[in-house]
Amino acid sequence: MRLVCLLFTVILAIQAAPPAISxxxxxxxxxxxxxxxxxxxxxxxxxxxxxxxxxGTAATLPEGTSFNQTASGIEGTPTGSGVYAVTLQVTDASQxxxxxxxxxxxxxxQRLNGCxxxxxxNIWRQRIDGLPVHPLSSVWNSTYHNSRLHPDFGLSYxxxxxxxxxxxxxxxxxxxxxxxxxxxxxxTASPAPVPIPPDAPIEGTNxxxxxxxxHVLTLDTSTCMLYELYNGRLPAWTAMSSARFDLKxxxxxxxxxxxxxxxxxxxLPGLVAFDEVQSGEIAHAVxxxxxxxxxxxxxxxxxxxxxxxxxxxxxxxxxxxxxNSPSVNGRIARLSAANRTIAxxxxxxxxxxxxxxxxxxxxGVPDARWDNDDxxxxxxxxxxxxxxxxxxxxxxxxxxxxxxxxxxxxxxxVQCHAACAGIGVAGxxxxxxFVVAIQGxxxxxxxxxxxxxxxxxVIDFVDPERxxxxxxxxxxxxxxxxxxxxxxxxxxxxxxxxVITTPTLPGAVPGQSxxxxxxxxxxxxxxxxxxxxxxxxxxxxxDPAACTITGTLPDPQSRFFTVTxxxxxxxxxxxxxxxxxxxxxxxxxxxx
Numbered sequence: 160m161r162l163v164c165l166l167f168t169v170i171l172a173i174q175a176a177p178p179a180i181s182x183x184x185x186x187x188x189x190x191x192x193x194x195x196x197x198x199x200x201x202x203x204x205x206x207x208x209x210x211x212x213x214x215g216t217a218a219t220l221p222e223g224t225s226f227n228q229t230a231s232g233i234e235g236t237p238t239g240s241g242v243y244a245v246t247l248q249v250t251d252a253s254q255x256x257x258x259x260x261x262x263x264x265x266x267x268x269q270r271l272n273g274c275x276x277x278x279x280x281n282i283w284r285q286r287i288d289g290l291p292v293h294p295l296s297s298v299w300n301s302t303y304h305n306s307r308l309h310p311d312f313g314l315s316y317x318x319x320x321x322x323x324x325x326x327x328x329x330x331x332x333x334x335x336x337x338x339x340x341x342x343x344x345x346x347t348a349s350p351a352p353v354p355i356p357p358d359a360p361i362e363g364t365n366x367x368x369x370x371x372x373x374h375v376l377t378l379d380t381s382t383c384m385l386y387e388l389y390n391g392r393l394p395a396w397t398a399m400s401s402a403r404f405d406l407k408x409x410x411x412x413x414x415x416x417x418x419x420x421x422x423x424x425x426x427l428p429g430l431v432a433f434d435e436v437q438s439g440e441i442a443h444a445v446x447x448x449x450x451x452x453x454x455x456x457x458x459x460x461x462x463x464x465x466x467x468x469x470x471x472x473x474x475x476x477x478x479x480x481x482x483n484s485p486s487v488n489g490r491i492a493r494l495s496a497a498n499r500t501i502a503x504x505x506x507x508x509x510x511x512x513x514x515x516x517x518x519x520x521x522x523g524v525p526d527a528r529w530d531n532d533d534x535x536x537x538x539x540x541x542x543x544x545x546x547x548x549x550x551x552x553x554x555x556x557x558x559x560x561x562x563x564x565x566x567x568x569x570x571x572x573v574q575c576h577a578a579c580a581g582i583g584v585a586g587x588x589x590x591x592x593f594v595v596a597i598q599g600x601x602x603x604x605x606x607x608x609x610x611x612x613x614x615x616x617v618i619d620f621v622d623p624e625r626x627x628x629x630x631x632x633x634x635x636x637x638x639x640x641x642x643x644x645x646x647x648x649x650x651x652x653x654x655x656x657x658v659i660t661t662p663t664l665p666g667a668v669p670g671q672s673x674x675x676x677x678x679x680x681x682x683x684x685x686x687x688x689x690x691x692x693x694x695x696x697x698x699x700x701x702d703p704a705a706c707t708i709t710g711t712l713p714d715p716q717s718r719f720f721t722v723t724x725x726x727x728x729x730x731x732x733x734x735x736x737x738x739x740x741x742x743x744x745x746x747x748x749x750x751x
Contacts, residue, residue, distance in 0.1 A: 178204030178251045180259040183707040184674065186233075190684070191240040191268035191442075192275060195224055197704055198232040204251030213246035213258045220245060221265045233263075240267040240440055267440035269428065272322055274383035276406050276428045276443065280683035280726070281653045282459050283428050283443050287480055287641050288507045289660025289678060296640035299473040301593070301605075303450060303518040304623065304636040305572050307538045310501070311448075312431060312523030313531040318374050319360035319524060320427055325381035327354035336390065336399025340416040340462075343386070344401045353386050353403075354379050361391050372514075374419055376427045383407050387426055389419035409654040412461045420446075420514045422475040423461030429513060431504075431523035436497050441504035448516030449473060458644070459653050464515055473512050478641045480509035487637050490630040495533050502537070502633070509641060519635050537632035544571065544622040550600070553612040557592070557604040561618075564602060569594050572621040573604060594620070646681045648730070656730040657682035659722070666741040667712040673699065673738070677706040682726030693720035696738055708738070715740040 178201045189195035201208050210226045212218065220226075221243050224235030243263040250256040269276040269284075277283055293299070311317065329352035331345060338346035343353050355377045363371035375391035375398070378384075383406040388398035402418035404425045412423045420426055429446030453472045456463045460476025473479070481487060483506055491502045501521075510521060550562040571594045592604040612618075627634045646655040659679045667673040677688055688706035695701060696718055699710035706724065717739045725731040 176203050177255040178202065178208065178249050178257050180247055180249050180257055182247070182259065182261060183702050183705045183709055184260070185262045185264065185676070185705065185707065187685070187705045188264040188266060189221065189237050190266045190279060191237050192270050193268065193279060193684070194236055195221070195265075196232060196234045196685070198230065199247070199249070200231070201249045201251075201257070204249075204255055204257075205253045207252060209250045211248050211250070213248040216246050218243065218245045221263055237265045240265045240438065240442075267435065267438060267442035269435065269443045271378060272380040274378060274380050274406050277653065278407070278409055278683070280655050280681065280728070281409050282643070282646060282655055283653065285643075285646060285655055286507045286680045287444075287478060287509050287643055288483065289680060290641050290643055290645070290658070293477070293640040293642040295470055298470045299477065299640050300635060300638065302471050304634070305621065306450075306518035306635045307540075308505075308633040308635070308637075309517065309520045310431070310523060310534045310537050311517070311520040312525060313529045313534060314527055315525055317523045317525035318362045318376065318426060318430055320376035320378065320430075321356065321359045322378045322380050323354050323356060324379075327356065327379065329353060330355050330357065330396055332388065332401060333395070333397040334399070334401055335397060337417060340413075341401040342403040344398070347401070353377075353401075355386055355388070355396060357393070357396075359391075361393075372419070374426055378406075378427065385425060385427055387419040409652045411459055411651055411653055414461055414650070417462040417464075421452075421462060421464035422456060422511065422513045424459065424476070424511060424513050426513075426522070429511060429522060431501060431521060433524065433526040433528050436500045437528075439496070439500055441500060441508065443504075444478065444508045445504065445510045446513045446522040447479065447510035448514045448518070448520045448522070449512050450518045451515060452512060458647050458650055460511070460513075473640060475512060477512045478509045478643055479512065479635075479638045480507075480641050481505035481633060482637050482639055484637075486628050487633065490628075490632065493631065494536060495530075497530070498533060498537055498632075505638075535632075536630075539627040539630055539632045539634040539637070543619045544625075546617050546619050549612055549614055549616045549618065552614050557595075557607045558601050559604065559612060559618065560601050562600065564597055564600050567594060567597060567602060567620050569596055570623060572623060573618060593623075645732075654683075655681035657686065657724045657726050657732045659724055659732050659734040661734070661736075664708070664736050664738050666739045667696075667699075668741050669712050669714050672711055673709065675708045675738075677708070677722050677724065677734075677736075679706070679724045679732065682724070682730055683728045685727055687725050689723055689725070691721050691723040691733060692735075693718060695720055699738065712738070712740060715742075 181200045221237040223238040227234045246258050246260045248258045331352045334341045334344035334346045341347045343349050359375050362374040373390045375388035377386045385404040387402045390399040417423050435441050451472050452465050453467050453474050454463050454465045456475035545566040547561050551560045553559050573592050592606040595605050596603045627637050645658045648654050657679050658681045661678045664675045687703050696716050698713050701708050719737045721733050721735050723731050723733040
């Protein structure tokens, strides 16, 4: 009898142990319109488990996904984007349950009528906010640092496009500018007709001649082929160059070839569209122009558009991002929701220097729903620190005499008062020089002026440390150029490899719960994370899908280990880490 009671007590104890959910608080990220799968795990209780959302919660799984009870996971193709905060519930065979709050991040995706813009590992789709600043960033930015960020789109201006479906009648195009570097048209190596409709919109105006590049962009949604023209003209389609891009492919144009942009890149994938801004996320790099560029280009660009030597201008294809700083983030917080979406995209994905044009101009699609007045809040107005009149006539050169030089210091930008508007700087009339040195009461400038400065001319000096702080938006001094060379697989492909961007892991306090994420960018999902050299400290676990380290460090210990991230194509990156222990802080008693 005593044995039976003991056995009954043991059975009750086993049944009383509820299951526990053993997944990280943030599940692996997914991408809108692309397959998602994650296996859920639990411990304890009595199998089999049934998964659901906790009752009484209004939150839902990402649209297009559901629980797969057979595989014990979440599966599907998300149709929405954002961070989904849900409470998971696991119920065991004895109807005991446990819950855990988790986040499921689903990144947005550039998609149009069923066509996703490039594969998931394409360079256009990779976040660059964790990549290092390019060693030449400050040099490349020295000429145009005071140019304002300018959204070059609105209610009735920008770069339009059109879409066509299967069966669209084909048209011949005459190429009269760069036929040897064009993909289709008469005078090219491939004089076949293409599905560009006769009423396709032309950037600017259909009337010829007109200012601007007169881009014509047509997406065939039946094949996901993009056809672009530069300097398109009617009544029979004629253009200076043509380019065709397969949005299903990572292939780049032949090296040294232009496209309908000077850098040899496509135009449409870099445009800001109203609908994606309205969705709250732009998940791709955008197109930006610069007044002039140097005689070189960086991957993924294929073509240069300058004979300028030296490094005072960026090369074609350089990628520039909005800085993550207290000043910039404070200004972002004060913007409208639409402008915040654009600014955050410039922080996360940045912009490619794709063509010569006005510096800091970001391209977008014209749309009657844009608020032109609101878009101007992305501009920054430089703050003049001090204004001084010149004390004598100065011939064109880089030295200006003043009666006094109070409050002027090296590094300040120089801006002319209206009295000397148009003097500009030798080599680039849109750029302003900066103060190199002060000798007595003579200020030495970084670049010579184009014309003489009459005595009494008022010169404005701008302190770059606070030039853009007044906002409401940004200037190029708020940006850095990024070194994305580690992502490159091949000079002829836009595909990328994984690159770990987490520099160090946070410390752990023995006896307290620990959680850290290994962040990376690039590569083709899904990804697998593993410890390939060494071992994690005791009681810590690496989730191979979410790439998070969780657990409780039992005692003070520090050891080095290597984490490797491998994508579905077998490409990988590794980084060496350690979890350093931190002493538990015990509140000091306050004496009465």
